[in-house]
Amino acid sequence: MSIEILLSAIVDGIALGFVLLMLSLGFSVIFGLMRIANFAHGSLFTLGAYLGFEVASRTGNIVYGLLAASSIGLIGLVIERFLLKPKRDPMMQVIITAGLMMLLDRLAWLRWGDVPYIWIPKGLEGVVRYGPIIMHSYRLFIIVVGIFISIVTYYLFTKTRYGLFVRAGIDDREMIQVFGVNIEKIFTITFAIGSILAGVAGFLLVPWQGVYPLIGTNYLLYAFAIVIIGGMGSIEGTIISSMLVGIIQQLCAYYVPYLSEVSIGIAMFLVLIMKPEGLLGKVIE
Amino acid sequence: MLVVLVISDLKVHIGPLYILQGVSFKLRKGETFFLIGRNGAGKSTLLKTLVGFIKPSSGSIVFEGKDITYQPPYVRARLGIRYVPDNKRLFASLSVEDNLLASLLAEGLSRSKAMDRIEYVYSLFPDLKRLRKLKASQLSGGQQQMLNLARAIASPSLKLLLADEPVEGLSPIFVSKILEAFSKLVEEGVTMVIVETMPVIMKKLSGRCAILNAGRIVFEGSTEDLLKNEIIMKTYFGLA
Numbered sequence: 001m002s003i004e005i006l007l008s009a010i011v012d013g014i015a016l017g018f019v020l021l022m023l024s025l026g027f028s029v030i031f032g033l034m035r036i037a038n039f040a041h042g043s044l045f046t047l048g049a050y051l052g053f054e055v056a057s058r059t060g061n062i063v064y065g066l067l068a069a070s071s072i073g074l075i076g077l078v079i080e081r082f083l084l085k086p087k088r089d090p091m092m093q094v095i096i097t098a099g100l101m102m103l104l105d106r107l108a109w110l111r112w113g114d115v116p117y118i119w120i121p122k123g124l125e126g127v128v129r130y131g132p133i134i135m136h137s138y139r140l141f142i143i144v145v146g147i148f149i150s151i152v153t154y155y156l157f158t159k160t161r162y163g164l165f166v167r168a169g170i171d172d173r174e175m176i177q178v179f180g181v182n183i184e185k186i187f188t189i190t191f192a193i194g195s196i197l198a199g200v201a202g203f204l205l206v207p208w209q210g211v212y213p214l215i216g217t218n219y220l221l222y223a224f225a226i227v228i229i230g231g232m233g234s235i236e237g238t239i240i241s242s243m244l245v246g247i248i249q250q251l252c253a254y255y256v257p258y259l260s261e262v263s264i265g266i267a268m269f270l271v272l273i274m275k276p277e278g279l280l281g282k283v284i285e
Numbered sequence: 286m287l288v289v290l291v292i293s294d295l296k297v298h299i300g301p302l303y304i305l306q307g308v309s310f311k312l313r314k315g316e317t318f319f320l321i322g323r324n325g326a327g328k329s330t331l332l333k334t335l336v337g338f339i340k341p342s343s344g345s346i347v348f349e350g351k352d353i354t355y356q357p358p359y360v361r362a363r364l365g366i367r368y369v370p371d372n373k374r375l376f377a378s379l380s381v382e383d384n385l386l387a388s389l390l391a392e393g394l395s396r397s398k399a400m401d402r403i404e405y406v407y408s409l410f411p412d413l414k415r416l417r418k419l420k421a422s423q424l425s426g427g428q429q430q431m432l433n434l435a436r437a438i439a440s441p442s443l444k445l446l447l448a449d450e451p452v453e454g455l456s457p458i459f460v461s462k463i464l465e466a467f468s469k470l471v472e473e474g475v476t477m478v479i480v481e482t483m484p485v486i487m488k489k490l491s492g493r494c495a496i497l498n499a500g501r502i503v504f505e506g507s508t509e510d511l512l513k514n515e516i517i518m519k520t521y522f523g524l525a
């Protein structure tokens with residue numbers, strides 16, 4: 001077990017951690033604020049990946065790909081405004097989001113088929129060597145973009161007026177309304193922001209792992225584990241546990257590939273047994 | 286004097302339960318109105334209906350001439366109605382200061398205006414200034430209740446305050462701090478509905494009061510009348 005491989009695995013784990021963070025943060029905040037387990041969240045990740053892929057592979061420009069993937073926010077907006085808003089009933093929302101998951105994943109399969117698509121931006125195909133450590137350029141690129149998006153998102157949720165309402169609403173979404181917040185508006189914006197993050201995360205993974213119809217729904221299982229480990233609706237908890245899950249997953253992929261999926265399950269159960277509300281979570285009634 | 290709140294024949298059902306069975310009263314501007322009654326009489330339900338958490342099955346709520354019976358809570362808030370819930374319901378993961386800031390930004394104030402109001406609140410409750418960086422969940426029960434009240438009275442557009450058992454379970458030191466804040470609100474002409482289970486605030490501020498029993502108002506009068514009535518004092522407060 002060489003230290004070089006260990007370090008490469010950790011770098012890859014951090015890169016995956018940022019992708020997972022973008023996927024999980026929206027999922028976690030939507031759950032914390034709106035009490036919706038959005039089963040379609042992974043499908044938005046997949047759609048973002050396909051849309052970004054189509055645009056980026058045609059234009060050869062990753063920036064256009066990222067913009068195309070962000071347009072998933074509009075789809076999120078439409079889903080929230082026209083499907084979820086009319087009936088705020090927990091059971092209906094499970095049925096609607098689970099139905100959307102099946103529908104969207106199936107539509108992706110009809111349009112693109114089973115074959116994974118991959119596209120790698122020019123100049124980021126190779127590896128970077130730092131002494132004896134070998135790192136894939138593109139995975140470093142994910143880390144750079146991930147840091148940038150995380151800072152913007154963290155700022156949004158901790159420093160802005162909107163973010164303050166979201167965090168107050170996660171604590172008590174009824175009480176924030178009696179001071180003058182139109183919570184319905186906050187719900188819709190939050191769902192759209194979560195969808196943008198999911199779409200961008202999906203596209204960022206294309207040059208590394210490609211895109212296929214079930215990729216997002218597969219990764220949604222990781223997002224479930226992440227919010228359970230980090231604590232439902234906790235922004236800091238989601239950051240920490242995304243990195244943790246990303247690194248555990250990649251260490252296993254390097255050393256014990258057959259454990260890479262099971263390991264996340266084990267981490268999740270350990271947290272559930274020792275701290276059921278998650279590392280930084282609070283008890284949700 | 287100007288009538289600000291008119292409640293007419295308000296009926297509330299929760300599932301199969303018939304909780305408010307036709308409640309009516311009027312409040313004039315600047316009036317303090319005490320609601321008393323046994324546990325389960327419907328006092329908290331009445332306040333929740335007035336803030337908009339519960340939709341009545343019939344009847345109406347008119348505030349400053351506007352029918353708000355079916356308006357969402359945020360619209361009522363923007364008309365100047367504030368609520369002090371009985372179980373505190375602070376934004377537990379936010380700091381004391383962010384609790385105040387969130388409440389003030391919520392009504393659309395600018396940050397600088399909100400900070401001015403927070404300074405004003407700190408002048409009323411200096412303890413909160415000292416504790417401003419702590420999370421609300423780290424405060425003691427009495428401190429939490431101060432913040433619960435502070436959050437509602439911070440608003441510069443406060444017109445009607447609905448307070449549910451604001452001094453319940455507090456030590457005498459906290460009770461006197463909260464009483465002082467209420468006296469100040471009276472001076473400022475804020476209209477108030479206060480739910481009490483012990484005649485603590487009632488003895489300090491005079492006003493009108495009503496007894497709610499099984500979802501109906503069974504007595505209405507001045508606080509002086511009520512405090513003199515031995516039978517009522519014995520029945521509702523266990524005091525003679």
Ligand SMILES: Nc1ncnc2c1ncn2[C@@H]1O[C@H](COP(=O)(O)OP(=O)(O)O)[C@@H](O)[C@H]1O
Pocket residue numbers: 299302304322323324325326327328329330331
């Ligand atoms: N959410 C609810 N579900 C069922 N019953 C309720 C609910 N809220 C209040 N009640 C019932 O309504 C009645 C009035 O309650 P409440 O308004 O809290 O009384 P008070 O504040 O006067 O003690 C009680 O009998 C209580 O059990």
Ligand SMILES: [Mg+2]
Pocket residue numbers: 328329330371
């Ligand atoms: Mg009560």
